[in-house]
Amino acid sequence: xxxxxxxxxxxxxxxxxxxxxxxxxxxxxxxxxxxxxxxxxxxxxxxxxxxxxxxxxxxxxxxxxxxxxxxxxxxxxxxxxxxxxxxxxxxxxxxxxxxxxxxxxxxxxxxxxxxxxxxxxxxxxxxxxxxxxxxxxxxxxxxxxxxxxxxxxxxxxxxxxxxxxxxxxxxxxxxxxxxxxxxxxxxxxxxxxxxxxxxxxxxxxxxxxxxxxxxxxxxxxxxxxxxxxxxxxxxxxxxxxxxxxxxxxxxxxxxxxxxxxxxxxxxxxxxxxxxxxxxxxxxxxxxxxxxxxxxxxxxxxxxxxxxxxxxxxxxxxxxxxxxxxxxxxxxxxxxxxxxxxxxxxxxxxxxxxxxxxxxxxxxxxxxxxxxxxxxxxxxxxxxxxxxxxxxxxxxxxxxxxx
Amino acid sequence: xxxxxxxxxxxxxxxxxxxxxxxxxxxxxxxxxxxxxxxxxxxxxxxxxxxxxxxxxxxxxxxxxxxxxxxxxxxxxxxxxxxxxxxxxxxxxxxxxxxxxxxxxxxxxxxxxxxxxxxxxxxxxxxxxxxxxxxxxxxxxxxxxxxxxxxxxxxxxxxxxxxxxxxxxxxxxxxxxxxxxxxxxxxxxxxxxxxxxxxxxxxxxxxxxxxxxxxxxxxxxxxxxxxxxxxxxxxxxxxxxxxxxxxxxxxxxxxxxxxxxxxxxxxxxxxxxxxxxxxxxxxxxxxxxxxxxxxxxxxxxxxxxxxxxxxxxxxxxxxxxxxxxxxxxxxxxxxxxxxxxxxxxxxxxxxxxxxxxxxxxxxxxxxxxxxxxxxxxxxxxxxxxxxxxxxxxxxxxxxxxxxxxxxxxxxxxxxxxxxxxxxxxxxxxxxxxxxxxxxxxxxxxxxxxxx
Numbered sequence: 001x002x003x004x005x006x007x008x009x010x011x012x013x014x015x016x017x018x019x020x021x022x023x024x025x026x027x028x029x030x031x032x033x034x035x036x037x038x039x040x041x042x043x044x045x046x047x048x049x050x051x052x053x054x055x056x057x058x059x060x061x062x063x064x065x066x067x068x069x070x071x072x073x074x075x076x077x078x079x080x081x082x083x084x085x086x087x088x089x090x091x092x093x094x095x096x097x098x099x100x101x102x103x104x105x106x107x108x109x110x111x112x113x114x115x116x117x118x119x120x121x122x123x124x125x126x127x128x129x130x131x132x133x134x135x136x137x138x139x140x141x142x143x144x145x146x147x148x149x150x151x152x153x154x155x156x157x158x159x160x161x162x163x164x165x166x167x168x169x170x171x172x173x174x175x176x177x178x179x180x181x182x183x184x185x186x187x188x189x190x191x192x193x194x195x196x197x198x199x200x201x202x203x204x205x206x207x208x209x210x211x212x213x214x215x216x217x218x219x220x221x222x223x224x225x226x227x228x229x230x231x232x233x234x235x236x237x238x239x240x241x242x243x244x245x246x247x248x249x250x251x252x253x254x255x256x257x258x259x260x261x262x263x264x265x266x267x268x269x270x271x272x273x274x275x276x277x278x279x280x281x282x283x284x285x286x287x288x289x290x291x292x293x294x295x296x297x298x299x300x301x302x303x304x305x306x307x308x309x310x311x312x313x314x315x316x317x318x319x320x321x322x323x324x325x326x327x328x329x330x331x332x333x334x335x336x337x338x339x340x341x342x343x344x345x346x347x348x349x350x351x352x353x354x355x356x357x358x359x360x361x362x363x364x365x366x367x368x369x370x371x372x373x374x375x376x377x378x379x380x381x382x383x384x385x386x387x388x389x390x391x392x393x394x395x396x397x398x399x400x401x402x
Numbered sequence: 403x404x405x406x407x408x409x410x411x412x413x414x415x416x417x418x419x420x421x422x423x424x425x426x427x428x429x430x431x432x433x434x435x436x437x438x439x440x441x442x443x444x445x446x447x448x449x450x451x452x453x454x455x456x457x458x459x460x461x462x463x464x465x466x467x468x469x470x471x472x473x474x475x476x477x478x479x480x481x482x483x484x485x486x487x488x489x490x491x492x493x494x495x496x497x498x499x500x501x502x503x504x505x506x507x508x509x510x511x512x513x514x515x516x517x518x519x520x521x522x523x524x525x526x527x528x529x530x531x532x533x534x535x536x537x538x539x540x541x542x543x544x545x546x547x548x549x550x551x552x553x554x555x556x557x558x559x560x561x562x563x564x565x566x567x568x569x570x571x572x573x574x575x576x577x578x579x580x581x582x583x584x585x586x587x588x589x590x591x592x593x594x595x596x597x598x599x600x601x602x603x604x605x606x607x608x609x610x611x612x613x614x615x616x617x618x619x620x621x622x623x624x625x626x627x628x629x630x631x632x633x634x635x636x637x638x639x640x641x642x643x644x645x646x647x648x649x650x651x652x653x654x655x656x657x658x659x660x661x662x663x664x665x666x667x668x669x670x671x672x673x674x675x676x677x678x679x680x681x682x683x684x685x686x687x688x689x690x691x692x693x694x695x696x697x698x699x700x701x702x703x704x705x706x707x708x709x710x711x712x713x714x715x716x717x718x719x720x721x722x723x724x725x726x727x728x729x730x731x732x733x734x735x736x737x738x739x740x741x742x743x744x745x746x747x748x749x750x751x752x753x754x755x756x757x758x759x760x761x762x763x764x765x766x767x768x769x770x771x772x773x774x775x776x777x778x779x780x781x782x783x784x785x786x787x788x789x790x791x792x793x794x795x796x797x798x799x800x801x802x803x804x805x806x807x808x809x810x811x812x813x814x815x816x817x818x819x820x821x822x823x824x825x826x827x828x829x830x831x832x833x834x835x836x837x838x839x840x841x842x843x844x845x846x847x848x849x850x851x852x853x
Contacts, residue, residue, distance in 0.1 A: 005740050010686060013744060026499035026522060030584055030603045031634045031653055031693075032749050038689035039743065046686075 007050065010043035416835055417851040418785060418798045422476055424461070425844035427789070437840040439827055443507035443515065446831040449477055449838055450517060451845055452502025456486040458519055458572070460530065461845075474836060477847055481530055483572035486521040498523050504589050506598070508611075516575070518598065522585040525600055527576035527611060535563040581607050581617045588638045594645040601638035601650060608662075620668045621650060621660065636694050636751075643703040651708055655679075655692035657717065675717050677724045687739045687748060695751035700760040701832075707763055709754040712736060714765050714775065729775040729782065732767050734805035734816045747821050755830045766825025769814065770841050771801055787825060787839045787846040797851060 005013070014036050021028055021036075426435060434455025441450050449461040459482045464475035489498040499522055508516040514531040539561040542550055584602035591598040599620070600607050606621035621638075625631055633654040641647035646662045658671035679688065691711035699706045705726070708715050712733060715725035731752075735742060742748040747768070754765040766772045767784070775782045784801045804813040827840040835850035 005744075010740075010743075017746075025497055026501075027494075027496040027585070030631075031587075031636065034631060034634055034653060035690045035693060035749065039686050042686045042689075 007043040007047035011040060011047065014040040014043065418835075418837075418848045419794070419851050420792055420796045420798065420846070421474075421794060421836070421849045422847040423789060423792055423844055424459075424477075424479075424847075431843045435843040437827060437843060437845060438501050438503060439505050440829045440838050440840045440845065441505045441507060441517075442829050442831050442838065443517075444509045444832060446833050446836070448480065448507070448515060449829070449847075450505045450507065451838075451840065452485065452505050452519060453843075454499075454501040456484055456488070456500030456502060456521065458483055458485045458502060458505065458517075458528070460570075474834065474849055474852070481570040481572050483528070485519045485526060485528065485574075486524065489523075503586055506589050506591050508591060509595060511595075518589050518591065520586050520589050520600065523579065523582055525578040525586070525589055525609075526574050527578070528572050529575045530570060530572045533569045533571060534566060536566045537561040538564045576611065576614050578609055578614050578617065581609075584634075587636060588650075590639040590648065592640045592645050593643055597645075599638055599640060599648060601635050603634040606635065606638050606648075606650060606668075618666070620662060620666070622667065622669060637697045639697055639699055639706075641703055642699050642701060649697055649699070649706060651694035651697040653693040654689070655694055655710060657694065657697060657706070657708060659719065673719070673722050675722050675725075677715070683736075685739060687743055690743070690748050691739065696753040698754060698756060700756050701758065702760055705760065707754050707756065709752050709765055711748060711750075711752075714754055714763060716763070716777070727777060729763070729773075731765055731773055732803070734803055735768075738816065742821070745821065747824070750824055750826060752825075753827050755828055757830045757835070758833050762830075764828050764830060764837065766828055766839070768821050768824050769803075769819040770823040770825055771803075772825045772828055772839050785848075787841050787844075787848075789844075795851070798848065 017036050018033055018040075021033055425437075426432075434453060434457075436454040437451050438454055439450075439452040442448070443450070447463050449463075451459050451461075453459075460480045461477035462480035463477050466475050485502055486500040488500045490496070491498060501521055502519050503522065504518075504520050506518045508518070510516075514529050517528050517530070519526055519528060538545065539559050541555055541558055541561075542552065544550055578600070582600065582602040582605070584604050586600055586602045588601040589598060590601075596612075597608055597610050600609065600617075601621075604622065604624040605619055607617040608620045609617045621635070623633070623635060633652040633656075636651050636653055638648060638650035641649070647659060648662070648668075649657050649659045651657045655676065657675040659673040659675070660668035661672045662668060664670070664672060679692065694708045694710050696709040697706060704719060706717050706719065708717065708725075709731075712735060713731055714729045716727035716729075718726045739748060752766050754763060756763055761778055762774055762776050764772060764774045770787045771784050772787065773782060773784050784803070785798045786801050802810075802813045803819065804810065804815050806816075809815050823841060825839055825841060829838045831837065837848050839846045839848065
């Protein structure tokens with residue numbers, strides 16, 4: 001497939017389309033927005049694959065310098081051309097361990113681990129100081145002959161079963177390079193949205209692997225079919241709207257076309273929620289810590305190199321609004337904002353809302369609670385973000401509103 | 403047919419000639435004038451168009467002039483009326499466009515004509531009737547309608563009907579409202595001529611033409627959790643002969659055939675028509691270009707045709723795993739999908755239609771080109787709807803797009819195609835070789851050359 005645009009531009013364009021569709025006459029066109037979200041998903045898959053390839057290269061270098069003390073996870077590298085079967089996920093349905101069951105065992109395993117990782121990140125952020133790896137679920141890619149279409153990404157030691165007690169250092173099975181493409185779910189969605197009922201909080205993308213998580217041996221030689229992007233730059237995951245957008249956005253008003261309920265969710269409180277740990281990524285604080293915090297820490301490492309890559313996501317995140325988490329974050333963020341989004345922050349906030357919906361992986365949609373779609377979440381401004389996001393109804397309506 | 407090699411065809415070959423063009427001449431297109439649907443009635447005598455401004459214009463074919471038998475009758479304006487108005491849903495804070503999405507004619511049962519027209523939310527049954535006589539000679543009223551002073555009436559007379567200038571009246575007989583949460587994309591009248599279906603993105607409803615306060619939901623693909631949404635309904639149609647059968651197409655490129663006898667809710671299809679995707683063609687936009695924009699049964703009911711962004715496919719109802727015929731409409735656009743995504747053209751919904759004998763299918767393209775595919779000879783032709791050829795009986799010259807490489811004379815390169823000039827709506831007379839082709843705001847009528 002020829003495409004004059006890279007994945008990032010496509011993401012940006014897609015988000016702009018979704019955003020502008022909200023103001024179009026005649027209401028939101030569900031069909032068009034669904035199609036745009038497919039493009040968004042496809043572009044994100046490629047974007048992530050490129051990032052992970054980058055990451056792998058980095059890890060390879062670091063591995064040679066440090067002794068491994070973490071297990072890792074081998075992941076298949078998603079070639080840009082993904083088999084159609086991987087597209088069985090709805091673009092809005094990011095994640096879906098259940099669907100992965102139908103797929104190959106290796107894929108299932110990887111997805112499982114990915115979910116574990118995210119669960120870990122979000123639920124145990126205060127408990128596990130170990131750095132996290134970036135375990136994006138791999139997508140099948142056609143192996144490219146000898147060079148192999150598989151690259152590895154260092155995994156995270158703290159991969160744990162979703163419902164069990166943590167046990168570190170769980171060895172992960174390497175994904176053997178094989179001739180046949182694996183029908184894996186797309187990496188981006190899985191990476192971003194563990195559909196775990198216990199993960200209602202801000203869903204951040206997988207964190208950047210900590211520097212100290214080298215891949216294990218017996219890795220297949222990495223080959224990066226993806227075009228090289230900024231070499232020195234790694235951003236661990238899909239531009240995390242949840243990291244930025246949710247932190248800094250104000251409100252999302254959504255409506256359910258069927259029940260006619262309008263709800264307003266205060267996104268900003270996610271930020272508070274994250275920042276509570278004082279390891280908020282956008283607060284520019286904190287050493288690498290568990291979960292989000294570690295992700296943050298890892299990410300921060302790469303911030304300086306990120307500018308050129310992040311224009312669209314920065315749109316998402318740049319709102320001009322002060323994150324409630326506090327001052328330290330602001331200067332850093334503002335600089336990027338000025339670099340890339342000198343325009344309207346209202347647009348950016350809308351886009352961030354949109355991205356937050358798509359990029360958060362809807363983990364917040366999976367609620368521990370019984371389906372409360374009939375009850376709008378309380379609109380108390382001090383509402384805990386977790387509860388707000390945990391309310392399935394609110395985000396369902398958000399999608400419906402698209 | 404004028405085949406690819408050009409030249410006059412003999413035998414069964416058709417030469418298409420310009421007949422008429424309707425609509426404003428100037429290039430500045432008023433948004434309300436954009437044609438959004440075109441439909442012949444069952445006899446072909448009437449041709450209806452709907453536009454973005456909510457108006458319906460009906461053209462009627464003149465009776466053939468036996469003396470001047472070089473052409474068939476012309477189509478002239480028969481009736482114009484405002485079908486839908488813009489509305490505002492205050493509860494949801496949504497504006498409801500007045501654009502007419504579809505018109506479907508009912509078969510004629512008496513002197514009046516009936517059609518269904520729909521916008522995004524409301525379907526209306528219109529009665530179009532002629533009035534060519536009026537009563538004259540009232541006792542209590544003057545001819546101009548003023549009431550006479552009863553005391554001045556000295557004699558009585560019986561009013562009689564006298565001829566008058568033909569007046570065509572359109573009146574809304576039924577309003578089918580409030581049944582669709584999402585945007586209606588299709589309506590289709592059942593072969594029982596009593597019921598019809600209406601389809602939106604996620605649901606299909608069955609109506610009785612006489613009953614407006616009730617409709618039955620027969621398909622509902624809305625997932626319990628909207629985040630699981632992966633496809634929407636894009637078109638639906640009743641089988642032309644089996645009143646229990648209908649199909650609906652999806653944004654994923656599948657067609658489901660449902661039998662209403664099987665269950666009240668036809669969520670489970672009887673047949674699923676799907677062609678596996680060619681993995682070598684996979685791209686960012688695979689999902690978009692596989693979305694089906696139109697589905698039409700053949701007149702015989704044996705086949706159905708689907709239109710996706712780049713191709714037209716003919717399916718045999720007895721074979722689900724692949725179409726029996728595939729025609730590339732504008733394959734040269736496959737390498738341009740990125741740009742077409744940027745400028746939103748990739749979302750254009752092209753329609754398609756059969757000729758009366760199901761031997762030829764037609765669909766539109768860009769640059770005001772439209773394409774016909776002869777199923778028997780496997781020949782195809784590209785023609786242009788343009789005012790440059792607007793002398794009646796001018797034979798249309800076949801057009802050719804040069805995909806790459808050296809451009810021959812008279813060919814058009816892909817990069818010089820005008821993507822703002824798109825033909826989304828076409829219609830074929832049910833019996834004759836007369837076609838109606840809608841450009842943005844003009845309606846072209848072409849006929850085959852009659853010697």
